[in-house]
Amino acid sequence: MPKSQQMTNFLNAYTSSAFGRIPTDGECVVCGKAVDYEKDFTDVLSRREYVISHMCQECQDSAFGVQPPMMDEEIENDMQ
Numbered sequence: 229m230p231k232s233q234q235m236t237n238f239l240n241a242y243t244s245s246a247f248g249r250i251p252t253d254g255e256c257v258v259c260g261k262a263v264d265y266e267k268d269f270t271d272v273l274s275r276r277e278y279v280i281s282h283m284c285q286e287c288q289d290s291a292f293g294v295q296p297p298m299m300d301e302e303i304e305n306d307m308q
């Protein structure tokens with residue numbers, strides 16, 4: 229079995245147990261949203277990440293720690 233096929237099988241098994249779906253072209257594996265490969269990504273890295281993980285820009289942002297603007301206020305409120 230070619231290594232890339234093993235990797236695909238592994239990813240399919242992982243995503244179907246984690247998200248209930250397997251990676252499909254044009255779709256986010258996490259939220260199921262339709263993805264426009266040409267338009268939906270902010271940079272080349274995010275586009276490359278989609279090829280690997282099939283996560284849309286929003287899900288990549290939340291998975292890789294881009295904080296929404298509210299976060300600082302929430303932290304400050306917690307500290308008061």
Ligand SMILES: [Zn+2]
Nearest residue numbers: 256259284287
């Ligand atoms: Zn998504």
